[in-house]
Amino acid sequence: xxxxxxxxxxxxxxxxASTIICGIGFTYAVNEIIFPASGELQAPSVxxxxxxxxxxxxxxxxAPWNAKxxxxxxxxxxxxxxxxxxxxxxxxxxGVKDKLQETLDKPVFVYNNFAIPGFRTxxxxxxxxxxxxxxxxxxxxxxxxxxxxxxxxxxxxxxxFTAPEAGASGSAQGAARAGGEGAAGAPxxxxxxxxxxxxxxxTGGGSAAETPATGQARAGAGSDxxxxxxxxxxxxxxxxxxxLKRLExxxxxxxxxxxxxxxxxxxxxxxxxxxxxxxxGSRVIQQWNTAAFDLATRLPNVTVVPTYxxxxxxxxxxxxxxxxxxxxxxxxxxxNRIVDILN
Numbered sequence: 001x002x003x004x005x006x007x008x009x010x011x012x013x014x015x016x017a018s019t020i021i022c023g024i025g026f027t028y029a030v031n032e033i034i035f036p037a038s039g040e041l042q043a044p045s046v047x048x049x050x051x052x053x054x055x056x057x058x059x060x061x062x063a064p065w066n067a068k069x070x071x072x073x074x075x076x077x078x079x080x081x082x083x084x085x086x087x088x089x090x091x092x093x094x095g096v097k098d099k100l101q102e103t104l105d106k107p108v109f110v111y112n113n114f115a116i117p118g119f120r121t122x123x124x125x126x127x128x129x130x131x132x133x134x135x136x137x138x139x140x141x142x143x144x145x146x147x148x149x150x151x152x153x154x155x156x157x158x159x160x161f162t163a164p165e166a167g168a169s170g171s172a173q174g175a176a177r178a179g180g181e182g183a184a185g186a187p188x189x190x191x192x193x194x195x196x197x198x199x200x201x202x203t204g205g206g207s208a209a210e211t212p213a214t215g216q217a218r219a220g221a222g223s224d225x226x227x228x229x230x231x232x233x234x235x236x237x238x239x240x241x242x243x244l245k246r247l248e249x250x251x252x253x254x255x256x257x258x259x260x261x262x263x264x265x266x267x268x269x270x271x272x273x274x275x276x277x278x279x280x281g282s283r284v285i286q287q288w289n290t291a292a293f294d295l296a297t298r299l300p301n302v303t304v305v306p307t308y309x310x311x312x313x314x315x316x317x318x319x320x321x322x323x324x325x326x327x328x329x330x331x332x333x334x335x336n337r338i339v340d341i342l343n
Contacts, residue, residue, distance in 0.1 A: 071104065072111040073097055074141035076124065076134065076254075077148045080266065080334075081115030085325030092266070092326075093145055095335030096342075100143075103343060112137040120151045121246035128253060138257040143342065147266040148250060149288065152243035153236040233281040240284065244291050255299040263302045264338055267292060269311040271324040282308075305338050 075081045075093045083091020090098075093113055101108040114134055116127070128134050138144055254263050267289045270282050289308060296302040310333045311318050311326075318330035326334065 068106070068142065070107040070109060071100060071142045072109055072140060073100075073143045073145060074112050074114075074137045074261075075110065075145040076114040077146050077266075078115060078119040078124075078151055079117035079325060080147040080150075081113065081145060082117050083331065084117050085320030085322065086328045086331045088328055090328075090331065092331045092334040092338065095332055096143075096145065096338050099335055099339045100342065103339060111141055115147075118151060119148065121148055121243050121250060122152075124148055124250055125246060128250075135253070135257045138254060138261065141258060141261050144254055144258070144261050144263040145266070145338070146250070146254065146263065149243060149247055149292075150268050152246075153239055153268075153284070153288065155235070155239065233276070233284045236281070237284050237287075240288060240291075244288070244295075247292065248295050251295055251299055251302050255302055259301055261301060262342060263299075264305050264341065265292060265296060265302060266305045266334060266338070267307050269307045269315075271311075271315070271319060273312065273315050303341060305334070305341060307334055307337065310334065310337065 073093065073096065079085075081091070081093060083089060083093065093110060093115075097108050097110050112133075114127070114131070114137075116123070119127070251263070251265065268285050270276065270285050272281060273279075276282065285308060289304070289306065293304045296304045311330065318326055318333065320327045320330075
């Protein structure tokens, strides 16, 4: 009996000791969770990336202006990028250069300007293939300025203007024929210069009456707008889908050539707003600009610069005598808008 009594006492004491130890441990654990010890938390280690893994290309924010000793601009496109209509010869490209240099207080250079008046989207793509220097220059640029697409829509006025009588001398269809670029983009006779627009006027992105090879406008036989002539944008609307496909290719090529550059595509304005009483053409141009915005959102370093509002109320004051290209003040407004976006 005595031995059994001592056995139960030993088991009881052991059980009590185990319970006390477990209780102390549980209390300590709860205390550590609720009231952790002060000190810095150690972040979990991250496996090192393989040596051959490329870092992701920075997006549009990768423009460390302050870290650069100088800023390089590269421009390409049509007659707007060439500055046609500005009697000072600066255009918006030189305007951006001067204003950006003043803002940043450091040298800004126009590294290359590949603009050719009269160019359409397919001309630019062909020129890109023929001239490797374009991609190389963009690869070394900090800012790329681009205008293109207006000539695709308006084709020098072909199918855009209607006259009260078929075959009238003021009719846009085959009325004024001047040396320059034809509707297919090949050198030859220009067809369908818009009435009231002097030969040499292109569109929101260049002059269809200019010779791409030389960039010089030719004298034409433009006539004043006859009573009853109107603006018919259906032809421009039909040309838009294919032109937008080519614009997408251009944006992608420029973006890929230099993912770190700021690429600014200058949107279209309506040069014939005073002839477009129903504003049907305005809707076509807005559709183009909206599509361009959509394309730009898919590329991290491409921004669309809106210009439609700049000319909407003051087109006569801001256009050159050809009734299409901006004048000195018009280009200055475009340059101001670009610099505002860059800053």
